[in-house]
Amino acid sequence: MQVHPQALCESEHVGQGTRIWAFAHVMRGAVVGADCNIGEGVFVEAGAVVGDRVTLKNQVMVWDGVTIADDAFVGPGVIFTNDSRPRSPRMPRVRERYREPANWRRPTRVERGATIGAGAVVLPGLTVGAFALVAAGAVVTRDVKPQQLVAGNPARPRGWVCECAGRLNEELFCQECGAVYRWAGEQLVPQGPPHV
Amino acid sequence: MQVHPQALCESEHVGQGTRIWAFAHVMRGAVVGADCNIGEGVFVEAGAVVGDRVTLKNQVMVWDGVTIADDAFVGPGVIFTNDSRPRSPRMPRVRERYREPANWRRPTRVERGATIGAGAVVLPGLTVGAFALVAAGAVVTRDVKPQQLVAGNPARPRGWVCECAGRLNEELFCQECGAVYRWAGEQLVPQGPPHV
Amino acid sequence: MQVHPQALCESEHVGQGTRIWAFAHVMRGAVVGADCNIGEGVFVEAGAVVGDRVTLKNQVMVWDGVTIADDAFVGPGVIFTNDSRPRSPRMPRVRERYREPANWRRPTRVERGATIGAGAVVLPGLTVGAFALVAAGAVVTRDVKPQQLVAGNPARPRGWVCECAGRLNEELFCQECGAVYRWAGEQLVPQGPPHV
Numbered sequence: 001m002q003v004h005p006q007a008l009c010e011s012e013h014v015g016q017g018t019r020i021w022a023f024a025h026v027m028r029g030a031v032v033g034a035d036c037n038i039g040e041g042v043f044v045e046a047g048a049v050v051g052d053r054v055t056l057k058n059q060v061m062v063w064d065g066v067t068i069a070d071d072a073f074v075g076p077g078v079i080f081t082n083d084s085r086p087r088s089p090r091m092p093r094v095r096e097r098y099r100e101p102a103n104w105r106r107p108t109r110v111e112r113g114a115t116i117g118a119g120a121v122v123l124p125g126l127t128v129g130a131f132a133l134v135a136a137g138a139v140v141t142r143d144v145k146p147q148q149l150v151a152g153n154p155a156r157p158r159g160w161v162c163e164c165a166g167r168l169n170e171e172l173f174c175q176e177c178g179a180v181y182r183w184a185g186e187q188l189v190p191q192g193p194p195h196v
Numbered sequence: 197m198q199v200h201p202q203a204l205c206e207s208e209h210v211g212q213g214t215r216i217w218a219f220a221h222v223m224r225g226a227v228v229g230a231d232c233n234i235g236e237g238v239f240v241e242a243g244a245v246v247g248d249r250v251t252l253k254n255q256v257m258v259w260d261g262v263t264i265a266d267d268a269f270v271g272p273g274v275i276f277t278n279d280s281r282p283r284s285p286r287m288p289r290v291r292e293r294y295r296e297p298a299n300w301r302r303p304t305r306v307e308r309g310a311t312i313g314a315g316a317v318v319l320p321g322l323t324v325g326a327f328a329l330v331a332a333g334a335v336v337t338r339d340v341k342p343q344q345l346v347a348g349n350p351a352r353p354r355g356w357v358c359e360c361a362g363r364l365n366e367e368l369f370c371q372e373c374g375a376v377y378r379w380a381g382e383q384l385v386p387q388g389p390p391h392v
Numbered sequence: 393m394q395v396h397p398q399a400l401c402e403s404e405h406v407g408q409g410t411r412i413w414a415f416a417h418v419m420r421g422a423v424v425g426a427d428c429n430i431g432e433g434v435f436v437e438a439g440a441v442v443g444d445r446v447t448l449k450n451q452v453m454v455w456d457g458v459t460i461a462d463d464a465f466v467g468p469g470v471i472f473t474n475d476s477r478p479r480s481p482r483m484p485r486v487r488e489r490y491r492e493p494a495n496w497r498r499p500t501r502v503e504r505g506a507t508i509g510a511g512a513v514v515l516p517g518l519t520v521g522a523f524a525l526v527a528a529g530a531v532v533t534r535d536v537k538p539q540q541l542v543a544g545n546p547a548r549p550r551g552w553v554c555e556c557a558g559r560l561n562e563e564l565f566c567q568e569c570g571a572v573y574r575w576a577g578e579q580l581v582p583q584g585p586p587h588v
Contacts, residue, residue: 008202008218022400023219023237023415023417023433025218025219035482037482040417040435041415041433043236043254053480053482055480055481058435059237059255059273059451061254071485072480073478073480075478076473077451077453079273079314079315079332081271081272081313085329085361086269086313087267087269087309087311087361088249088250088267088269089251090231090249090267091249091267091309093309093360094360094361097360113480115477115478118471118513119511121332121333136471136515137513137545139332139333139349151546152546153333153348154347163485164479164486165477165478166477167477176477204414219433221432239450255451257450257468257469275469275528277467277509277510281525281553281556281557281558281559282465282509283463283465283507283556283557284429284446284447284465284505285447286429286445286463287463289463289555290557315511317469317528335529335545350543
């Protein structure tokens with residue numbers, strides 16, 4: 001583990017080989033796996049869970065209730081959320097609600113190998129499927145299926161991508177790496193080995 | 197008042213009970229009220245005014261000319277602005293304009309109890325009304341009415357919310373807390389006590 | 393040159409008169425010109441090139457492969473990118489691709505005097521033309537022409553602006569500074585001196 005002298009790492013649950021850069025803060029109670037790259041200014045709150053080989057680019061904010069699986073890429077400035085109707089918790093009108101996390105905290109899950117593009121915002125209570133690709137600047141308001149490409153505000157489905165992140169054409173062929181997929185029910189499965 | 201050792205608080209006008217977290221900066225000349233929560237990496241510029249019990253989540257930027265009233269919630273990564281046609285002030289072509297703040301600075305006001313969702317951008321010269329709810333990722337280009345819900349880029353009206361932030365149905369009933377409202381002219385007023 | 397004690401400036405190529413504010417980081421191998429203003433929390437990566445009199449407002453991220461010409465204004469929270477189909481580089485499936493920058497890095501260019509509004513995201517491989525105006529919150533997915541105004545997600549053309557950033561009317565007249573332009577082929581050229 002390598003922690004920049006200007007970073008704050010208070011967690012005892014950070015895996016081997018993970019690097020934490022300047023002005024980042026991993027709170028006590030946060031879990032971060034091995035071989036991760038935690039960029040400058042990133043914030044990982046107590047209660048957040050990050051897998052192995054995950055990349056969190058600069059300024060990403062991962063709150064309590066957010067789980068990010070192995071190999072995910074979270075682009076610069078991506079913002080997760082965990083409260084679908086936030087108010088300032090010290091306002092008398094809502095103070096009671098905020099006494100108990102179960103009253104307001106909604107979990108978010110990013111599955112294995114997914115990409116969240118730069119500056120995207122992910123609303124609470126959602127799942128971004130394995131190897132999905134959320135375009136830069138998207139505002140994610142619904143679940144994203146595995147290998148699905150979504151873009152826009154609100155984010156809308158735009159197609160499907162390969163595990164390598166290349167766009168799949170109508171024949172489910174990836175022009176970037178040569179992999180071919182087929183539908184098995186609602187799931188894409190690789191058809192033969194990829195030609196990396 | 198509680199200031200993280202890695203924060204910079206240069207203002208003498210920060211109220212009792214306010215906490216300022218790491219890598220945040222409250223400039224001399226900024227005013228921040230009591231019982232606020234100023235998140236990591238937040239920037240409050242000289243000339244900005246923040247009320248009591250306000251929550252500024254991580255990385256919020258509050259510039260000169262921005263006023264945020266009591267009990268407001270400003271989500272992570274929200275960006276305010278104060279110049280509607282910015283150029284680099286040291287460019288000879290516009291240097292003269294930037295000598296005098298009155299030439300370019302346009303004020304912004306967030307009223308009592310309003311919520312600005314994560315990653316929203318608020319253009320200059322606007323007012324976000326009391327208890328309004330700006331959805332995450334919205335780009336606010338027009339005034340937002342009290343208790344109005346707006347979303348999208350540009351942000352468009354999508355309905356009305358309760359003081360508790362719950363959505364109001366067509367009967368102006370809040371399913372979250374049981375409050376009922378009625379229109380008094382163009383203003384929503386509570387009809388009987390809320391059932392918190 | 394003036395570097396805040398809480399900033400990290402490792403580059404030997406920063407011009408005279410440039411100020412670098414707290415929690416900003418200019419990496420060794422980054423080039424920054426003279427009389428720039430590098431705001432709080434800004435990140436300028438090795439391989440990035442920034443011209444003279446450029447303003448990078450707080451939290452701007454400028455990656456390897458991004459070039460910003462003289463007099464440009466980059467608003468708060470603007471995010472550049474340099475990889476059009478990112479995955480986490482330590483994921484075995486894509487590790488090979490990330491061994492060589494030429495496999496994934498795509499350059500971005502912001503031309504002289506351009507403005508990128510607050511919170512905008514600029515996709516990789518694009519050029520933002522001289523004195524263009526990218527509206528706050530825009531997601532730029534195509535080249536922007538000189539003096540062109542673009543807005544939205546994805547960003548769409550909305551008109552033309554003066555070098556001073558004022559909107560041009562249909563007669564190509566700037567009501568802000570009195571300048572008049574005409575079309576010379578596909579390019580706007582000033583017609584007579586501006587009345588600053």
